[in-house]
Amino acid sequence: MFFESFWLNCTVAIGLIAALTFDYVTKFFSYWYVRHVPYKISVPFYGGDYHRILGLRSNTQEINALYKSYKEDFVGSVKSRIPDLTVKSPDIVKEVLSTNFKNFKSRGLDLDKSRDVCLRNNLFYAEGEKWTLLRHGLVSILEDFKISEDDSLECLSGTNGDVNVQELLAQVLDIVFKNLLLKDVDENIITDLRKSVQERTLRDRFKSYLKSIFPSVYTLFGLSTLIGQPTNKIRKTLQNAQLSKKLSLVFKLDEKENIKKLKTQPDDLSFGVLSSFITEGYIPILNVLTALFYELAKNPEAQKRARISSEHLDAAIKETLRLHPPYSVITRKCVKTYKFLDSKMLIDKGVTVNVPIEALHRDNIYFKEAGDFKPERFLDSSVHGYTFLPFGAGPRKCIGEELSLQIIRTVASSLLKKFDVYIAMGKTPSQLALVDYNFTRVIDDDVWLRFKPIEC
Template identity: 25%
Template sequence: MLFDSILGNIVGVVVALVTITIAYFKWKYQFWKRHNVPYFEPTIPFGTSIPPFSKRKIGAGLLAKQQYEEMKARGWKHGGLFTWLTPTYFVTDLDYVRNILTKDFQHFVDRGMYVNEKDDPLSGHLFNIEGQKWRNMRMKLSPTFTSGKMKMMFNTLLECVPSFLVKIESDRVNKNPIDIKEVLGCLTTDIIGSCAFGLECNSFKEENAPFRENGRKFFDFTKSRIIKSMISSNFPAVGKFLGFGITPPDVTEFFMKVVEDTVKYRESNNIVRKDFMQLLIDIKNNKLVAEEGVKQDGTTLTMRELAAQSFVFFVAGFETSSTTMTFAMYELARQPEIQERLREEINTVLAKHGGKVTYDAIQEMKYMDTVINETLRMYPPVPVLFRKCVKDYKVPDQDVVIKKGVKILIPILGIHYDKDHYPNPEKFDPERFNDVNKSKRHNYAHLPFGEGPRNCIGMRFGLMQSKVGLTYLLKNYKFTVNKKTIQPLKLKVHAFIPAVEGDVWLDAEKV
């Protein structure tokens, strides 16, 4: 009898808790209705933004693209989503996108990313940090990405090319299909390692070179990492309490040691290089020179902060550029007429520069620009862009106020495939980006690097190394798609930066 009574009480408590939980979810899921924003009906407990891990069939970029298309079909300029209990403001109107990224940027300064510098020191980098800390860091790092600094680093970049060409030639001679993403990843790893750290990464000489291996590990999003990331991004206090970090511990250990050893060696031996690492060392020691145009406000960097900035430059620089070049080479291999036109431009421009690949030469390659821009349209390295509302914002021409703390999602992939902006969007057509066609489109219809004060700081560097890689490939070889490539391409579901199932394999023939 006593047991039955206890059991009955337990059941009653459980039923009450479940009822309260469901009621709380239903109340939270009325958020967008209360704020007069049209929204997709969420389901308990996952909301509308991200299906359960086991049910994911497509990546976050393609999911956002589908949601964008559905909102456009309903005539919505914006809409509401939920990621679990977290409301997300989803933007489809390009004027609204412009307002958020640029015109009314002061309301949307932060990205709303999870940062846990205690347990994951490499997470405290420029892409993630917020508020005044971000402003100070952005101001101090900007001088290293000017066109003048790019030109200065150009010869260092070119020193990484010979090993790259040896690998391509070896595969050609041995009639091996070329895993173009892997080869280009080795190239960009060596370039970033040299230009950022002043170190030789030896990605082509060592099968498991440490920089290359740790770069791969960072982008290998295992199931446990994704679950931790989902919990931390939606419940940051819980993530910090549990000590969740996004960077794998062995990757953190490797990069922290590399940075500490590099800084110690340079300072002990009075070595000064004109590279990214030197700028960070100067900030650490408050030694920025006046000609850089940087305000010396007395703030410095800790070793952890210095390592975090170096880390994001490395992982963002090698992966996004190698991905962009991979997709460009795939499309060029499929369309030999476009490949040949680009090759002709390369040869014509280089002939004007004595046959040498120079910084000025690649800046003259206008058709190259259109090819890369079209690649970035079809395969943006970051398919969705996030912001966070930092103070209440009245949406122009709407009876809507976006409340402080709400996350903002801008569906870059959806915008890039919108037929209103790009007719026949599945077709690879560089002519979309000639001067005439560009002038006909909204300025915010192409957002591979974001826009506004918080756009990609390394854009110039990424474009520079992508142009160099494509130039050397196409001036020496003709490429076709190898039968090992699975077509049509299928993107990996859980990749943070778009990656292809089965990889992209090409055949090379000497020009």
């Protein structure tokens, strides 16, 4: 229907466009209301995600706030316009991660189509058949990795006094990971890749933020926040490395059908797998070890026990993982309409489910005096499995758990035998500053501690 007045037609058209736009962006705003689930109030174009989109809160802070604000087992929100659910009960967490994994097998990050070869070939971001192939292949490769106390600590000779813990530990881990992955290569590729990930320039921080908030936009523009494309030098080096040969053998890359299934080329796969060992292995391990020595420096008695007892060292490592988990939130996307067990709650395909790892770890209901560093709590095996999830759980549980713990245990034990660790007066922070970066939690500031050699 048209009117004789041009301006009246324009007014009506603008009104219709505005109404349709408003209807589109607010379509799911009543999603949780009709399901009788407590939820965060939404606003047009932002949903309930305005704190995160505007940078007022990180994803961890937002999920933790939702966890603490409601007593119910389910807490709803809307990310932009899509329903988002945070689950609080350990039994429901088990249901999502393990019991009914087939209904929540996707991470919901939608970054598996990224042009960045590191993301496309990273198990953390993979989906569907590629995830299955990558997981089986990488599990078999990890089984061959062995960690032993060697000469990796020789680089620390002369260490005495106040040191930057991250820099000190990086010297050791550079050697550990080179021996694991590229022992037959002369170039310092591990060190170079680690430094490029750690730089975290303002530009990289913004792209990481965009990837977390608007992953589809990140993918659309072909952005890269990790290590990017491998240089010609790295490609040539990797072609002759034992790691590439092992990958080629495990994934049968001499067969075109397997390359088609993996949706990648052999060189890209080698570089992607190598970079994933840095981003999903090296960096989280570095942060956990930094947090471990920070906590042990603040708790001399716990340090003394960890030095003389492997059981107490393991307990200290677990307590560090509880207080400072590498991943504070695990996400899963519902792949089809699902009704939660023992509940009338029904959610639709496409709804993202958040498992609040850090919030569970710091809940006084499950851990007495949850804010305190008390390793002895892990000497008791009665801790609920689905309230302690530093490596996740279920079929998508981190495949590097055993190797990571072995590296952390070996490095920590070796250093504790050689050094007493103390607070560096005026330099050690009163608390660790952790921030979200590329879906992980990293220590944002330098941590200084005093390392004093133990007299033999």
